[in-house]
Amino acid sequence: MGAMKLSYTSPAAGWAQGLPIGNGRLGAVIQGGIQSETWSLTEITYWSGKPEEPKGDPAASRLALERMRERFFAEDYEAGERLARETLEPEKGNFGTHLTLCDLVLRFHYKGQEESIGPIKRELDLEEAVVSHAYECAGVRYERNAFATHAADIMVSRLAADQPSALSFTLELVGRTSSFETELTKEGAIRFIGRAVETIHSDGSCGVHARGLVKVELQGGEIGIDGDKLLIIGADEAILYIGVTTDYRKESGSWERQCDEQVEQAIGKGFDRLKSEHVADYRKLYERVQLDVGDSGHSALPLDERIHLLRKGIGKDPQLYALFYQYGRYLTIAGSREDSPLPMNLQGLWNDGEANRMAWSCDYHLDVNTEMNYYPTEAANLAECHVPLMRFVQRLSEYGRAAAKAFYGCDGWVAHVFTNAWGFASPGWGLNWGMNVTGGLWIAAQLKQHYEYSLDRRFLEETAYPVLKDAALFFLDYMTIHPTYGWLVSGPSNSPENSFYPSGGAEGGEYALSMGATMDQMLVRELFHFCMDASTTLGVDTELRDRLANALSLLPPLKIGAGGQLQEWLEDYGEAQPEHRHMSHLYGLYPGDQITPLRTPELSEAARITLLNRMAREGLEDVEFTLAQFAASFARLKDGENAFKQLNYLIGQLCFDNLLTYSKPGIAGAETNIFVADGNFGGTAAIGEMLMQSHAGFIELLPALPAAWNGGRVSGLRAKGGAEVDIAWQEGRLTEAAIRPKHAGRVAVRYGGKTVSFELEAARVYRLDGRLDLVSE
Template sequence: MNSRKGFCIAILLFGVVQVFAQQPLKLWYKQPAEKWTDALPIGNGRIGGMIYGGVNEDHIQYNEQSLWTGGPRDYNRKGAVKYLEPIRKLLAEGKQAEAEAMAQQHFMGMKSNEATYAVDSAKWFNMMSSYHLPQDVLFHDNNLRTINLPIEQGWEITPGFEGLDGAVWFIKHFNIPSGWKGKNILISLGRIRDIDRTWLNGNYIGTTSGNAYRKYIIPSDKVHIGENRIAVQVVNFYDKGGLTSNAKTLSVYPEGEEKNMVSLAGAWRYQVQDDNPPACPRYNADYQPFADLYLQFRKQDVTDYKRDMDLTNATAHVSYKADGVTYTREYFSSAPDQVMAVHLTADKPGKVTLKVLLSTLHKNYITRKIDDHTLALSLKVKDGVLRGVSYLHIQAAGGKVVVDSKNISVTGANEATFYLTAATNFKNYHDVSGNPEAICRKQITAIATKSYASIKAAHIRNYQQYFNTFSIDLGKGENAELPTDERILKFSQSPDPSFISLYAQYGRYLLISSSRPGGGPANLQGLWNNLLTPPWGSKFTTNINLEMNYWPAEGLNLSACSQPFFSIVDDLSKTGHETAVEHYGAPGWVLHHNTDLWRGTAPVNASNHGIWVSGAAWLCHQLWEHYLYTGDQDFLQKRAYPEMKGAAEFFAHFLVKDPKTGYLISTPSNSPEHRGLVAGPTMDHQIIRDLFKNCMEAAKVLNIDKAFADTLKLKYSRIAPNKIGRYGQLQEWLEDKDDTTDTHRHVSHMWGVYPGTEISLKTPELLKAAEQSMKYRGDEGTGWSIAWKVNIWARMHEGDHAYLMLTKLLSPADVTSGKEKGGVYHNLFDAHPPFQIDGNFGGAAGLAEMLLQSQGDVIELLPALPTALPQGSIKGICARGGFVLDFEWQNGRLKSLQVISKLGKTCRLNYAGKIINIETQKGKNYRFNADLKQL
């Protein structure tokens, strides 16, 4: 082991691996999924499904990668560049609040339908405000449905309220005790999103707008001793609607006597008044769920239930026994045939009987019969231009099949297979002329004559060409035979190294399933989303999250899965050029911290975090990484370098001289999502230096653009350097203003450690300062933040600390208190919380970083091997320079090594301080013993 420090806690908790044996790569459970983060994901890069595995009713919620809100539009604010210099001037004068206010008003990008919304929404709101429900309906109609309030996460999580915006009436009857007679009362409704109009006993008592707390004082003569009736009209324009505080705040009590409160939490009656308000202006579009497939079976008492996901062949299964019959279901999403398959069998003939339905959360949809074996669903996204079509086709052996406009029924079949496909009219970010009906028809026609066995075999062959390039075995722990949800709970208490192997391979599985050549890139939730208003829009966040999705791609031998990432960079370099011109008067291209299907690149959300200029440069870092791993000079020349050069051209123009220090700095910008708009954040400068350095090297490789490279070299030397502050920390900002108690989730100034390379063992003072900053920041965080810390500590060669972070990443997100935290859900999805897939990808990359590093001029073997993983083997891990390595270790020491040279370059190996150089030939293998002696 080459770790500089050890954590006794890690040794005590995880001990020594007991058995060295490869374990089955399966997630499995003894019960169906109860919630979405219990369900198991399948995907072919375009169509993804979440399998619940219920017995009486199975539910498969599915997505198609191109279904989003919004449509093609210009995201840039014309004339914004006029305010660039005034904003810079305000920041230079220390007037951050004024700079942010100016930027918010004049520099942020354009929202959708921003020009017409004010008039349209005012008309709609006036119509809602003039409407009063009749008293008999409002207070006495028992047919009104009920809902439990408050709902802290918004009414969208309540069935029937998904994606609802508009006006809703809520009605509650409550009793006032006789002791309150003659007293004014205070009604506390907590936070309401966005506007309330409130009545008590038919008397109007007030209205409040915004996300403020509602407290209304009611004169005693308006209060009834005994039963009272409160009616609240809630008007919500977008996202989390309703009463959104905790239960304690929803109450009524005599004025000044809060201890005598009567709770208003619990069941309320409601009526939706209008669910079609004008579309609220949005900076970015949201990724959308497509639809739901329901398989309904007759009720049976079952035994021996099991649900699993086999990562080796990307198939999921459910099996159980009922009335002497063993039933099985198999699920997969095929890339070759572009269908999701559900295969139902029983071990006795004539026992497969069920009804199958298609439904969706989208309000505007229909189902219809296509033919005697095919049901279709058509939908249109609210507040957007996209339409979707899904075909469900059945092939049955024996029995009877009936298809009508609502469902498919199967009676007495020996087996049945359902093939589901989905498509939209999206072609690219500026073209929505596609024909989803024709696409679905073509895909179903293509599989109609194929057998299930052949479709499954083609799926597995296609999947395994990616998955089988890599394997890892860390040995078997004492919990290896337990169901996955139980392993999560026990992981921190007893050694389970094979669970870490499973987790790493699960990350690879998710990347293969959500990012395939020819498709789009993995978003914040990969391919999977069940909400019309998903967390953070389930979009592409580019101040770390999109990039983290692809951290494991090169090292864990999934380079081909990066193709969709390269495709979005191609698009963004075009739209980003328009933003560079309109907002900065600059050449090249720029990207801020968020984008979506329509490839907006302008600053969005709020000026205190939305004006972050380094997105393009960070994306370009990963283009260069692909070249370093593959040596693909054609890719470098035709694709990567032009985009790297464009990003560098922007910064060559954008950087300005700081009047106080004389350095070139990035302004305006921010240290992502932390402390507002500033001049000269450390992360920007690290990323820009990396971009300039890589551009210079690429120009040298391609023997072009010497004059431009010389310009970058000069500017590189003048960029504000990394600084060490008064606490011995690496400064996050140009000024020494870090707070040692600050535990913010972003550790942005650590970019130079990972994924950057300028802070390393070769810069010991800076590395020590970075370590000090990491200690101040602490070990807690959200899922993706913890995953980043795994990689940072590994880069620092602190293997035990990196492993400690990995154990936090694998802690249970579902806790008994009901409050989620960072960690993993039952299906091993990463918890931000809620779910974000970047932590899965970052965690897998972090494990690889402990075992091999090649960011310098050598390949380091076991650079950060933790005490808790004293033995293991890995095959197919990749290093920069075009090398693929297989190696094994025992008792914390290297045992054997094989290197495959794909490019024929010089291979420099470093293990335990010993460095050797090997001149290799392309395509040849080289074997070494534990002392790096060639065999």
């Protein structure tokens, strides 16, 4: 079957078995196999809705904020939440959602010999980013190959038979929105125009316009029109060229001609050259990291069978975890390239149509989901794929200034629980999730991470520091002194998306809003430290630096509750939903660095107790991102066995047959299994954390290696500071490592309780043995 391939011996019965392709803007999930093939087509900017400014009176908002805080400080949560509903829940306007563009449907004709069709080989090759199908019928071998090329910015498919005139099929486009029209030509083209409209998250009248072209080029045979379908008869080979453009953020009409130009240029190159350029462009990113954790022989089985065996606990399949890791890297490359107009949303680049019709929408969730999409990017050596999120956050900060004024009367910028393609920054429409005042800061923390891995001074000066400085100005203006403790606290806000009992028990009611939630304080502390360090590096804003230092001295400490757990709120409230899927207050453990076993052993143990308590709850909401968070958190606690256990559950229980992760019915109102991309990316990040960590001031090798990965090697992992790291191990012990620094300087390397330091020069290779002794330079 091939080591780094998703391979199957049966057709894809639906979306959950289909195989995804993408070029950072255009995407498809390819389903079917023998009788038919359906491409569920997406374009990253195909959003309903429109930009809408937040409305409010800054002076009145500031007064309302003070009144709310008086109630919360007086422990009158009922009155405080009533005031919050009156002033912090704006009317839901045309927020919108990401939508599926259309379905491309192929139906094949075999002249009445379908009964002689042999088994199919269907696969996604992660090393080439190509989906292929191969099978035989009546002695004829049929092959299809498809890919989305970033180099040419289109999608391409070649359909071929090894005997003349054996290929016949129909081709049609089926719109997925009410505004969709097609036009067919006898030259083998289908043009379409569409608009991203729907009536759940907007009023049905606003959204992005799209134009597309599907062009068929034949060898042999002929093309006809059958109603709304192209009819291909008796061909030797057919090549489909698919182009799509939209008017998102376009001020001129040139976008309307763009896809025609792209398709014509692609036709001029031909399939073989397009594929060669596609593979070369893709491999520049993909080949940076190689991972081998052993192979029990299961890699020769179809992937759906392997997942079934894992689910049943039958046999060992270590290679499946390496495949899952590289699949996450593949999805990152396919879903987010340096020039992508938007970053990946809740479903990455793809869309099964289910989240669109949910109350929570296929948007940018800022209380872990969008962040988790990009958690593995830097360490997995895909920094370029992080860039679309950097631009997105920069634009969000601009929109967020209006929200800061309208809702709080504050300087700087703010965004809350979610946002969209239009820069939405207002609170949401529910207290226990919509009032997440640090949602924008959480996603903006990705700028800090991008800088820490690259040490790119220009990026720091032009992007990271200006955006985070303005976030700091908001919190300096927004936060207030707690009248009892004298601490500087945020609020009213929530701990996404949880609630609590103020009395510690069910008496007295259940509430969501309070002052000084732990998650807020972790993010603000990280923000203030970063801005102080950045201003020193850049030699600017000394007065602001002093303000930040003073504010840091007033932030509350992280606290341990009576049960030994890390407190989720400033007070040791009772958990109203102890089985809840969100664990935002563990941010300081992962992906942050405020809690580490070496520096803060007591807090680390409190974090462990928090994890174990949550896992032990009957009715735990075992959604994809929760399992990924569990795995990464245990990796940070150096607990490889528990991290592996969570990955085992994630892959075995929360993955479709195509290895995409999902949320189960009943979770946040879900009516069916709904694909959510963050589990794939979070699981990938967790595997990386098990093999190498660099957040605590040193590079730690194999910090959470499970027994199931007894021997193996990994190359090309990226540490903070830009160094690339190779690691090999046998019988669970390090045998060798290599460090390839990008920048000169001193580095500390840790393994098995031992730490050594080296002075490194850029662009050299430093090799270490299993005892961390330097063996060559």
